[in-house]
Amino acid sequence: MKELLRLDDITMQFGGVVAVNNLSMNVKEGEIVALIGPNGAGKTTAFNCITGVYEPTNGRIVFDGKTIITNHPSGKMQRNYAGFEADKYLGEKTLHPTPDVITKLGIARTFQNIRLFKSMTVFENVLTAMHVRAKENVFSAVFRLSWKEERRMEAETEKLLSEQGLLSHRDEIATSLPYGLQRRLEIARALATKPRLLLLDEPAAGMNPQETQELSLFIKEIKERYDLTVLMIEHHMDLVMGISDRIYVLDFGSLIAEGTPEEIQSNQRVIDAYLGVAEDV
Amino acid sequence: MAEFFHQNLSYFLSGISVGGQYALIAIGYTMVYGILRLINFAHGDVFMCAGLIMVYLSASLPFVISVPLVLVFTVALGFIIERVAYRPLRSAPRMSVMISAIGVSYLLQNAALYFTGGLAKVYPALPWLSDSVVIFGASTRMVTIVTPFLTVVLVILLTLLIKHTKIGMAMRAVSRDFETSQLMGIRINRVISITFMIGSLLAAVASLLYFTNYASVTPTSGSMPGLKAFVAAVFGGIGSIPGAVIGAFIIGICENIIKGGASIFGIPGSGWTTFSDAFTFAFLIVILVVKPTGLFGEKSVDKV
Amino acid sequence: MDRAKKNHLIRIFVAIAVVYLAVLVLEFTLRPTSILFTVLRKGAIYSLVAVSMNLLNGFTGLFSLGQAGFMLLGAYTYAIFTMPVSVKESERVYRYYECIVGFDTGSFVGLIAAGLVAAFFAFLIGLPVLRLKSDYLAIATLGFAEIIRAIFQWDVLGPLTNGANLLREYKDLSRITLPFTDIPFPPTLFVFIVAGVCILLIVLLINSSFGRAFKAIRDDETAAEAMGINLFKHKELSFVISSFFAGVSGALLAAFQYTVQAQQFESMMTYEILLIVVIGGIGSISGSCIASFLYIALSEWWLRGLDMGKFLGISAPDLFRSGFRRLVFSVIIMVIVLFFSKGIMGDKELSFERMKAFVKRAGRKKKETAK
Numbered sequence: 001m002k003e004l005l006r007l008d009d010i011t012m013q014f015g016g017v018v019a020v021n022n023l024s025m026n027v028k029e030g031e032i033v034a035l036i037g038p039n040g041a042g043k044t045t046a047f048n049c050i051t052g053v054y055e056p057t058n059g060r061i062v063f064d065g066k067t068i069i070t071n072h073p074s075g076k077m078q079r080n081y082a083g084f085e086a087d088k089y090l091g092e093k094t095l096h097p098t099p100d101v102i103t104k105l106g107i108a109r110t111f112q113n114i115r116l117f118k119s120m121t122v123f124e125n126v127l128t129a130m131h132v133r134a135k136e137n138v139f140s141a142v143f144r145l146s147w148k149e150e151r152r153m154e155a156e157t158e159k160l161l162s163e164q165g166l167l168s169h170r171d172e173i174a175t176s177l178p179y180g181l182q183r184r185l186e187i188a189r190a191l192a193t194k195p196r197l198l199l200l201d202e203p204a205a206g207m208n209p210q211e212t213q214e215l216s217l218f219i220k221e222i223k224e225r226y227d228l229t230v231l232m233i234e235h236h237m238d239l240v241m242g243i244s245d246r247i248y249v250l251d252f253g254s255l256i257a258e259g260t261p262e263e264i265q266s267n268q269r270v271i272d273a274y275l276g277v278a279e280d281v
Numbered sequence: 282m283a284e285f286f287h288q289n290l291s292y293f294l295s296g297i298s299v300g301g302q303y304a305l306i307a308i309g310y311t312m313v314y315g316i317l318r319l320i321n322f323a324h325g326d327v328f329m330c331a332g333l334i335m336v337y338l339s340a341s342l343p344f345v346i347s348v349p350l351v352l353v354f355t356v357a358l359g360f361i362i363e364r365v366a367y368r369p370l371r372s373a374p375r376m377s378v379m380i381s382a383i384g385v386s387y388l389l390q391n392a393a394l395y396f397t398g399g400l401a402k403v404y405p406a407l408p409w410l411s412d413s414v415v416i417f418g419a420s421t422r423m424v425t426i427v428t429p430f431l432t433v434v435l436v437i438l439l440t441l442l443i444k445h446t447k448i449g450m451a452m453r454a455v456s457r458d459f460e461t462s463q464l465m466g467i468r469i470n471r472v473i474s475i476t477f478m479i480g481s482l483l484a485a486v487a488s489l490l491y492f493t494n495y496a497s498v499t500p501t502s503g504s505m506p507g508l509k510a511f512v513a514a515v516f517g518g519i520g521s522i523p524g525a526v527i528g529a530f531i532i533g534i535c536e537n538i539i540k541g542g543a544s545i546f547g548i549p550g551s552g553w554t555t556f557s558d559a560f561t562f563a564f565l566i567v568i569l570v571v572k573p574t575g576l577f578g579e580k581s582v583d584k585v
Numbered sequence: 586m587d588r589a590k591k592n593h594l595i596r597i598f599v600a601i602a603v604v605y606l607a608v609l610v611l612e613f614t615l616r617p618t619s620i621l622f623t624v625l626r627k628g629a630i631y632s633l634v635a636v637s638m639n640l641l642n643g644f645t646g647l648f649s650l651g652q653a654g655f656m657l658l659g660a661y662t663y664a665i666f667t668m669p670v671s672v673k674e675s676e677r678v679y680r681y682y683e684c685i686v687g688f689d690t691g692s693f694v695g696l697i698a699a700g701l702v703a704a705f706f707a708f709l710i711g712l713p714v715l716r717l718k719s720d721y722l723a724i725a726t727l728g729f730a731e732i733i734r735a736i737f738q739w740d741v742l743g744p745l746t747n748g749a750n751l752l753r754e755y756k757d758l759s760r761i762t763l764p765f766t767d768i769p770f771p772p773t774l775f776v777f778i779v780a781g782v783c784i785l786l787i788v789l790l791i792n793s794s795f796g797r798a799f800k801a802i803r804d805d806e807t808a809a810e811a812m813g814i815n816l817f818k819h820k821e822l823s824f825v826i827s828s829f830f831a832g833v834s835g836a837l838l839a840a841f842q843y844t845v846q847a848q849q850f851e852s853m854m855t856y857e858i859l860l861i862v863v864i865g866g867i868g869s870i871s872g873s874c875i876a877s878f879l880y881i882a883l884s885e886w887w888l889r890g891l892d893m894g895k896f897l898g899i900s901a902p903d904l905f906r907s908g909f910r911r912l913v914f915s916v917i918i919m920v921i922v923l924f925f926s927k928g929i930m931g932d933k934e935l936s937f938e939r940m941k942a943f944v945k946r947a948g949r950k951k952k953e954t955a956k
Contacts, residue, residue, distance in 0.1 A: 098815070100812075117804040117808065119803075127797060128797045131797060131798045131812070131813070133813075136794065138795055138826075142789045144789070153794070190811075319720075320720050373926065375719060376719070379720065379723065380860075384918050384922045387853070388918070395908035395912045399908060504852065508728070556736075556739065558735050562731050563732055565724070566710075566729065
């Protein structure tokens with residue numbers, strides 16, 4: 001299988017705090033990979049590095065065979081730097097595109113604390129995500145010269161909503177939806193940007209066991225239907241063990257284990273660091 | 282260099298003096314911003330009101346009584362503004378609070394316009410402060426000499442207050458983390474009220490010094506010094522008191538040298554006078570672009 | 586397009602046509618010095634600038650306070666462009682300077698140029714400033730407006746701007762003619778047409794794909810960026826377009842006033858426009874328009890008496906003296922800001938359904954009180 005995403009020695013430091021420490025991992029095309037770890041282990045920070053929200057202190061991120069982000073500590077950061085391999089990426093030109101560029105490359109994400117456009121309806125939320133790929137400029141948009149493009153986007157949005165079972169809520173204000181549907185809408189919105197890789201940040205947070213069960217089916221389904229690769233952060237062990245092909249475990253910013261669900265379940269370090277307390281989570 | 286300095290001595294002196302006055306106003310901005318993350322657009326107008334209160338009070342009362350009364354009334358004004366216009370909006374979006382601040386500014390200016398009838402009011406000559414003195418061969422007023430010293434003394438007192446008293450500790454806690462300090466049992470509203478009162482007190486002192494130099498008060502005479510003091514606060518790193526003071530002195534000096542000073546790019550000094558105001562803002566934009574956190578500001582990371 | 590939508594559009598067009606017809610009828614029946622014309626013209630001009638500010642503050646979530654600066658740019662551009670060469674060469678306007686502008690244009694070209702100059706400066710100033718966070722942006726744009734005001738009064742630029750002196754005798758409302766003729770254009774109608782077309786363009790923009798992107802940025806910058814929306818590009822776009830229309834409204838204001846002077850465009854003017862936007866409802870185009878006319882009607886007409894010593898039949902020259910009107914005004918504004926922060930319209934638009942519902946509700950209330 002082809003490798004779709006690779007992280008090399010990604011380190012993220014805020015002043016003296018090391019949130020992610022030399023994280024190296026990869027995701028192959030068509031896989032569902034989970035990133036797990038106790039609270040504060042640096043999972044969301046890793047997501048933020050991949051999506052361009054943060055500029056990693058050191059390391060390189062490769063997407064589809066192309067380096068999309070590289071950085072190495074310099075200036076004041078050099079002194080604070082607590083990771084390894086500080087000068088490994090010195091030769092490469094630093095590269096840190098803004099999140100919108102990453103999205104255009106084909107990486108879409110959802111957020112831990114749902115971030116829908118709160119003044120917009122369900123329909124508009126998804127339609128807005130279509131804007132990136134719209135073939136129009138301000139002039140043609142204002143004078144409605146690109147109305148065909150608009151129609152096409154609207155039709156595509158309708159199709160996407162009906163596939164996600166959200167069509168009956170089409171004109172409701174997004175934030176008035178029940179929690180589970182908001183999560184689903186956020187995923188639908190991410191799908192509207194036509195991603196190849198979908199990053200899900202705790203998609204099952206706040207869901208009951210039955211909803212979680214539905215979600216795992218849903219994730220599998222969209223993966224097949226849209227030909228996706230999925231990388232997700234999750235705390236629900238049933239969900240993680242049920243659908244992941246591979247799992248990475250983070251603790252205090254560092255990778256402590258990697259493997260199939262079976263391997264992770266029997267890994268002593270993971271049990272010590274994480275699964276031992278997972279019962280309370 | 283020495284010659285340049287000598288030629289511009291009087292501008293330099295008045296620069297330091299104006300800088301000290303800006304510093305006193307800037308502290309009000311920077312403290313409020315540190316705690317509420319609000320640009321208190323009305324602060325410059327509070328300063329103007331202090332000037333007007335002095336004009337009206339001194340008409341009938343001797344200075345010994347009117348000067349302390351000015352301080353008291355201005356502090357009360359600052360307290361009332363916070364109470365009426367900002368406190369009800371504590372949980373509202375930031376834009377609403379800023380709009381409210383602009384509304385207060387508009388209200389104070391219009392009130393001043395009504396009471397003064399739109400005329401410039403002559404500021405009373407304060408004894409001793411308005412006396413002329415000669416220093417290094419440049420003649421100036423006593424207030425020019427007094428301002429920087431008074432400013433430094435007040436700043437030291439304020440720093441002591443913030444570092445060593447209970448209320449100062451509460452202020453530091455609130456400015457670091459609003460929500461948590463509330464959970465820790467700090468009475469936020471009290472801290473905020475006191476912050477506004479300190480800011481207004483310093484603005485009142487600044488108005489005594491400033492208007493002694495300028496001799497007249499109009500409803501809009503607060504807006505320019507207010508904006509410049511704000512720029513000083515940004516330059517120093519908003520939230521930082523020493524930063525605001527240093528920023529204010531630099532701006533005061535630069536502005537006065539431009540106003541009176543040498544010919545630059547072949548255009549004589551007088552040609553740049555209109556620019557002394559514009560300079561401040563050009564300076565502001567440059568700072569914000571080059572180093573938005575200012576000289577002593579801290580960088581903050583947004584949570585996603 | 587479905588039928589309900591079509592009907593809705595038709596009704597809107599009919600309503601607008603009625604308004605324009607009414608303006609035209611008034612123009613031929615009332616005497617030209619009527620106060621109503623002042624209110625209508627200035628109201629339309631303020632509607633345009635308020636809507637342009639709403640595009641930024643209400644729809645893109647950018648707290649910008651530079652509107653007066655862009656109006657100034659528009660007003661001066663218009664005045665300088667449309668002032669006849671003969672006037673420029675005489676000493677009637679440029680008394681202390683030799684005017685260096687050797688051409689003049691019609692009012693239409695002047696209006697477009699006014700918008701373009703404002704938009705160009707917005708583009709330049711936006712490059713550094715739009716990367717700033719909300720309140721820094723506010724202060725930086727406010728500062729920019731002050732710089733512009735200072736530059737236009739600078740005597741080194743006198744040959745272009747006439748220094749701190751007035752500009753006049755350009756194509757003001759009394760000199761605007763129908764295209765290719767010498768027949769004077771009905772002035773109020775002219776203002777209404779220009780402002781109306783501009784507002785229509787803004788409405789079209791807001792309801793386009795780009796308008797949705799603006800709203801997305803306002804609602805949640807991080808999420809918008811994650812949806813592939815380039816924050817800077819879209820903010821710059823909104824800023825430039827908003828400034829273009831602020832420039833056009835400045836030009837209209839210049840035409841309306843017959844004279845123009847940089848001194849007038851102070852930060853107080855921006856504050857006033859902002860407060861109009863707040864009164865109308867942040868994020869409502871029709872709200873901004875209603876609030877503009879209301880504001881102008883109150884300040885220029887209905888509350889006049891507060892300044893003149895006699896109001897609603899009560900005569901109290903000591904209380905009702907110059908400046909009282911503005912004081913009352915600012916108190917009303919504070920009450921709105923503090924207690925009715927949604928303004929007249931909230932973020933909704935005016936529609937027949939809503940008006941019907943409102944009338945019905947009012948009627949019911951009346952009946953209840955009658956009982």
